[in-house]
Amino acid sequence: MNLTERIIQSIRNVPDFPKPGIMFKDITPLLQDVNLSADISKALAKYWSSHGLDVIVGIESRGFIWGNSLAQELGIPFVPVRKKGKLPAETFSYKYDLEYGSAEVEIHKDGIKKGQKVLIHDDLLATGGTAVAAAELVKISGGEVAGFSFLVELGFLNGVERLRNYGAEVHALVSY
Ligand code: AMP
Secondary structure, eight states: OOHHHHHHHHOEEEETOSSTTOEEEEOHHHHHOHHHHHHHHHHHHHHHGGGOOOEEEEETTTHHHHHHHHHHHHTOOEEEEEETTOOOSOEEEEEEEOSSSEEEEEEETTSSOTTOEEEEEEEEESSSHHHHHHHHHHHHTTOEEEEEEEEEEOGGGOHHHHHGGGTOEEEEEEEO
Protein backbone atom coordinates (compact mmCIF):
# COMPACT_ATOMS: atom_id res chain seq x y z
CA MET A 1 0.00 0.00 0.00
CA ASN A 2 1.24 3.49 -0.76
CA LEU A 3 1.02 6.35 1.74
CA THR A 4 -2.22 7.77 0.32
CA GLU A 5 -3.92 4.39 0.61
CA ARG A 6 -2.64 3.92 4.16
CA ILE A 7 -4.01 7.34 5.19
CA ILE A 8 -7.41 6.69 3.58
CA GLN A 9 -7.61 3.33 5.31
CA SER A 10 -6.78 4.83 8.72
CA ILE A 11 -9.04 7.89 8.61
CA ARG A 12 -12.22 7.32 10.61
CA ASN A 13 -15.32 8.70 8.86
CA VAL A 14 -17.82 9.91 11.44
CA PRO A 15 -21.22 10.80 9.95
CA ASP A 16 -23.22 13.78 11.24
CA PHE A 17 -20.42 15.22 13.39
CA PRO A 18 -20.38 17.94 14.67
CA LYS A 19 -23.77 18.49 13.02
CA PRO A 20 -26.13 16.64 10.66
CA GLY A 21 -24.89 16.32 7.09
CA ILE A 22 -21.16 16.61 7.88
CA MET A 23 -18.95 13.56 7.31
CA PHE A 24 -16.14 14.22 9.79
CA LYS A 25 -12.69 12.97 8.81
CA ASP A 26 -11.17 11.91 12.13
CA ILE A 27 -7.37 11.78 11.93
CA THR A 28 -6.78 10.56 15.51
CA PRO A 29 -6.32 6.88 14.41
CA LEU A 30 -3.35 8.05 12.29
CA LEU A 31 -1.67 9.22 15.50
CA GLN A 32 -2.05 5.78 17.04
CA ASP A 33 -0.05 4.28 14.16
CA VAL A 34 3.49 5.45 14.95
CA ASN A 35 4.95 4.35 11.62
CA LEU A 36 2.20 5.97 9.59
CA SER A 37 2.49 9.21 11.56
CA ALA A 38 6.27 9.30 11.01
CA ASP A 39 5.88 8.50 7.30
CA ILE A 40 3.42 11.41 6.93
CA SER A 41 5.98 13.81 8.46
CA LYS A 42 8.69 12.50 6.12
CA ALA A 43 6.45 12.71 3.03
CA LEU A 44 5.50 16.31 3.84
CA ALA A 45 9.16 17.19 4.42
CA LYS A 46 10.19 15.55 1.14
CA TYR A 47 7.53 17.49 -0.76
CA TRP A 48 8.31 20.90 0.77
CA SER A 49 12.07 20.67 1.32
CA SER A 50 12.98 22.36 -1.98
CA HIS A 51 10.67 25.35 -1.49
CA GLY A 52 13.04 27.52 0.56
CA LEU A 53 10.61 27.89 3.46
CA ASP A 54 11.48 29.95 6.56
CA VAL A 55 8.50 29.21 8.84
CA ILE A 56 5.61 26.76 9.19
CA VAL A 57 2.32 28.21 10.44
CA GLY A 58 -0.04 25.57 11.88
CA ILE A 59 -3.76 26.14 12.41
CA GLU A 60 -5.39 25.21 15.73
CA SER A 61 -5.63 22.54 16.66
CA ARG A 62 -4.99 19.61 14.34
CA GLY A 63 -2.66 21.74 12.22
CA PHE A 64 -0.24 21.73 15.16
CA ILE A 65 0.35 17.98 14.93
CA TRP A 66 2.13 17.47 11.62
CA GLY A 67 2.78 21.20 11.24
CA ASN A 68 5.26 21.04 14.08
CA SER A 69 6.75 17.71 13.03
CA LEU A 70 7.21 19.11 9.50
CA ALA A 71 8.96 22.16 10.97
CA GLN A 72 11.22 19.81 12.95
CA GLU A 73 12.00 17.76 9.84
CA LEU A 74 12.86 20.92 7.86
CA GLY A 75 14.75 22.50 10.76
CA ILE A 76 12.67 25.71 10.74
CA PRO A 77 10.42 27.43 13.32
CA PHE A 78 6.78 26.59 13.94
CA VAL A 79 4.24 29.34 14.70
CA PRO A 80 0.68 28.63 15.87
CA VAL A 81 -2.49 30.35 14.66
CA ARG A 82 -5.12 30.09 17.39
CA LYS A 83 -8.69 31.08 18.09
CA LYS A 84 -9.10 34.50 19.69
CA GLY A 85 -8.09 34.79 23.32
CA LYS A 86 -5.75 31.77 23.51
CA LEU A 87 -2.37 33.33 22.73
CA PRO A 88 -0.85 35.13 25.73
CA ALA A 89 1.47 37.72 24.19
CA GLU A 90 0.69 40.58 21.75
CA THR A 91 -1.21 39.39 18.69
CA PHE A 92 -2.47 40.36 15.26
CA SER A 93 -6.06 39.19 14.72
CA TYR A 94 -8.29 38.51 11.74
CA LYS A 95 -12.06 38.17 11.74
CA TYR A 96 -13.91 36.18 9.09
CA ASP A 97 -17.44 35.04 8.28
CA LEU A 98 -18.70 31.52 8.85
CA GLU A 99 -21.89 29.94 7.54
CA TYR A 100 -23.54 31.22 10.71
CA GLY A 101 -21.84 34.10 12.52
CA SER A 102 -18.12 34.81 12.50
CA ALA A 103 -14.80 33.63 13.91
CA GLU A 104 -11.54 35.33 14.82
CA VAL A 105 -8.02 33.93 14.75
CA GLU A 106 -4.75 35.32 16.08
CA ILE A 107 -0.99 35.02 15.69
CA HIS A 108 1.78 36.34 17.94
CA LYS A 109 3.21 39.61 16.61
CA ASP A 110 6.75 38.27 16.89
CA GLY A 111 5.97 34.96 15.16
CA ILE A 112 6.94 35.96 11.64
CA LYS A 113 9.64 38.38 10.47
CA LYS A 114 9.19 40.65 7.44
CA GLY A 115 9.74 38.86 4.14
CA GLN A 116 9.86 35.35 5.55
CA LYS A 117 8.47 32.60 3.31
CA VAL A 118 5.67 30.89 5.18
CA LEU A 119 3.93 27.56 4.65
CA ILE A 120 0.42 27.28 6.09
CA HIS A 121 -0.46 23.80 7.32
CA ASP A 122 -3.72 22.25 8.52
CA ASP A 123 -5.10 18.72 8.67
CA LEU A 124 -7.95 19.32 6.25
CA LEU A 125 -9.06 21.78 3.54
CA ALA A 126 -12.85 22.11 3.29
CA THR A 127 -14.25 25.48 2.10
CA GLY A 128 -10.89 27.22 2.57
CA GLY A 129 -12.15 29.89 4.99
CA THR A 130 -9.79 28.87 7.79
CA ALA A 131 -6.73 28.71 5.53
CA VAL A 132 -7.59 32.14 4.06
CA ALA A 133 -7.78 33.61 7.58
CA ALA A 134 -4.33 32.15 8.39
CA ALA A 135 -2.97 33.53 5.11
CA GLU A 136 -4.28 37.01 5.97
CA LEU A 137 -2.52 36.80 9.35
CA VAL A 138 0.72 35.89 7.57
CA LYS A 139 0.34 38.95 5.31
CA ILE A 140 -0.50 41.25 8.25
CA SER A 141 2.66 39.91 9.93
CA GLY A 142 4.75 40.93 6.89
CA GLY A 143 5.35 37.37 5.71
CA GLU A 144 4.97 35.90 2.25
CA VAL A 145 2.50 33.03 1.78
CA ALA A 146 4.69 30.45 0.04
CA GLY A 147 2.33 27.47 0.13
CA PHE A 148 -0.60 25.63 1.67
CA SER A 149 -0.23 22.08 2.99
CA PHE A 150 -2.97 19.68 4.05
CA LEU A 151 -3.27 16.01 4.86
CA VAL A 152 -6.73 15.88 3.34
CA GLU A 153 -8.55 18.00 0.78
CA LEU A 154 -12.32 17.75 0.28
CA GLY A 155 -12.07 18.55 -3.43
CA PHE A 156 -15.82 18.72 -3.99
CA LEU A 157 -16.00 21.85 -1.76
CA ASN A 158 -13.47 23.59 -4.04
CA GLY A 159 -11.61 25.36 -1.22
CA VAL A 160 -8.56 25.52 -3.47
CA GLU A 161 -10.35 28.19 -5.53
CA ARG A 162 -10.33 30.56 -2.53
CA LEU A 163 -6.60 30.04 -2.07
CA ARG A 164 -5.79 30.85 -5.68
CA ASN A 165 -5.51 34.62 -4.97
CA TYR A 166 -2.31 34.03 -3.00
CA GLY A 167 -0.48 32.55 -6.01
CA ALA A 168 0.96 29.87 -3.74
CA GLU A 169 1.19 26.13 -4.24
CA VAL A 170 -1.52 23.98 -2.62
CA HIS A 171 -0.66 20.39 -1.71
CA ALA A 172 -2.66 17.61 -0.03
CA LEU A 173 -1.59 14.01 0.58
CA VAL A 174 -5.16 12.76 0.08
CA SER A 175 -8.02 14.20 -2.01
CA TYR A 176 -11.66 13.19 -1.74
P1 AMP B 1 -12.72 25.23 6.09
O1 AMP B 1 -12.41 26.55 6.74
O2 AMP B 1 -14.13 25.12 5.63
O3 AMP B 1 -11.73 24.90 4.99
O4 AMP B 1 -12.59 24.12 7.21
C1 AMP B 1 -11.35 23.63 7.56
C2 AMP B 1 -11.21 23.47 9.05
O5 AMP B 1 -12.32 22.81 9.63
C3 AMP B 1 -10.00 22.62 9.36
O6 AMP B 1 -9.35 23.14 10.50
C4 AMP B 1 -10.57 21.22 9.60
O7 AMP B 1 -9.90 20.59 10.65
C5 AMP B 1 -12.03 21.46 9.94
N1 AMP B 1 -12.96 20.62 9.14
C6 AMP B 1 -13.86 21.08 8.23
N2 AMP B 1 -14.57 20.08 7.69
C7 AMP B 1 -14.10 18.95 8.24
C8 AMP B 1 -14.42 17.54 8.08
N3 AMP B 1 -15.36 17.12 7.22
N4 AMP B 1 -13.71 16.65 8.80
C9 AMP B 1 -12.73 17.07 9.66
N5 AMP B 1 -12.42 18.35 9.86
C10 AMP B 1 -13.07 19.29 9.17
